Amino acid sequence: MSSTSDIALSSPLDHRLSEADQSLRAGDAETALALLSPLSDSDAVHLTRGRAFFRLARYQDAAVELEKATRPFGGHAVVALVDEAVAMRRRADLLLLFAESRKLAPHDPRLLDAQGNILMHLGRFDEAEVCLRESLKRRPNDKGTLNLLAMNLTEQGRFDEALAILDDLRQRSPGEWGPGCNMAAILNNIGRLEEAANIYRETIPLGPNEAALRLNHSIAMLKSGRMAQGWAEHEWRFGVPGHTNLPQSRLLPNITPSLNLVGKRVLVTQEEGLGDTLMYLRYIPALARTGAIVHIWGTSTLAGLCGRVEGVSIVQHGGETPEYDYHCPFISLPRAFSATPDAMGAPVPYLTAEPAKATQWKKSLRTDCNLRVGLVWAGGARPENTGAQMVDRQRSMPLSALAPLADLKGISFYSLQKDEPAQQRLDFPGPLVDFMPQCLDMDDTAALVSCLDLVVSxxxxxxxxxxxxxxxxxxxxxxxxxxxxxxxxxDSPWYPKMKIVRQTRFRDWSDVVTRVRSLLEDAVRAR
Incomplete structure (x- = not known):
């Protein structure tokens, strides 16, 4: 059969599959199934049908289709649905699908791995461990399962057990960089910095161009205070999905005496969370002093704050990519200035509240003569981002954990909490003033914060x-x-008026709250 004939035969199939995929992305699973119905069986057709049935909550039908589609995959085809389910915020529904899939293939350890992984994402660590250990009984010493088990043990704070698994994987596969990268990352996270550095030194030669490995290495250098080297290494993040897609050839180079930026438009872009942008806005005044025209392209909630930073010429949110000579994500600004007197950016304060809004809040709070303390007990969960969600589960606490602060005398507590955790307000056993419904963006919140005495977050x-x-x-x-x-x-070199109270036991906030209470009592006495 000629190649021309092959193309003619495959084109209608590809077109139908593409249309079905577009229908699924638009949320129309019924149309997708109708488009697929006349097509002959193939792995791609079965996979797309499985996706459609999952969207319709027809888990048994989805399991049947995915079992037929599994042959060409390294893992089970159910794994192909995970990112889609997470994006739809239906991570827990995958467990219903896995249950049906296991009826069809009860001895497939890949299903146990997939189920263990999702249970871990949901914070059900004990159940996840049962799945993963059962998988290892059926497929002993499987590297993927052992990595998942190490990750699950890490999430439980069982660091030594996780490190032992990864160290064994390193010894068994001395030419692979993955186990060493994971092991060093855990060591760095728990503060065993020198051990982490040693493992990175041994591991990087195994994968010198692996972006994930080099990015993790940069974080270890930054945490140990090796800032200049860390910022340079941190540029490896551009090899990891989710970062800027603007051309690397026009990335702002390091600031040196020979670099002439006078009259050049530098486009500074939002890259990750709001906190990163707020932290690195400190570099904008130094960038403006080079003679550059500073154009910030970020998010609307920060537009007001950005516009008042010294040296900003233009603030944009949304819209098309503007004209620029160089671009620079906020997180690359410290790298650009690392060899200059502005290595730490502008001194605090480099942010300012909008005067009229601040004046209005002063009027609202003028009768409160207590120490005014803002409270934040949780971050943004971002359930559509698995990594961010798992970090947030560790950094956040329930408001009820702060109950020991409620009876402090001479203090008025103000909620600065947004999003779903704000619904916990009634879990605080004392008065908690909440003006956050009136704060529509960070500019409004900044004006409120400017009228408080202290923030606990x-x-x-x-x-x-x-x-x-x-x-x-x-x-x-x-x-x-x-x-x-x-x-x-x-303390913090970034914020001179910050005090850090860190957990001494993993996921245990009790001693933190006790120490915070003591610091607040000191603040009341000092006032």
């Missing part, structure tokens, strides 16, 4: 907002803390 964007405004901050930090707070420190 978990590690979320609020600490960067309050810190950048020059407000005193008590940050309640998780055991395996973010790199930017370094290791073993109760």
């Amino acid at each position: 978990v590690d979320t964007s609020m600490v960067h907002l309050a810190g950048g405004l020059g407000k005193p901050v008590i940050m309640m930090d998780r055991f395996n803390n973010c790199w930017r707070w370094l290791h073993g420190r109760g």
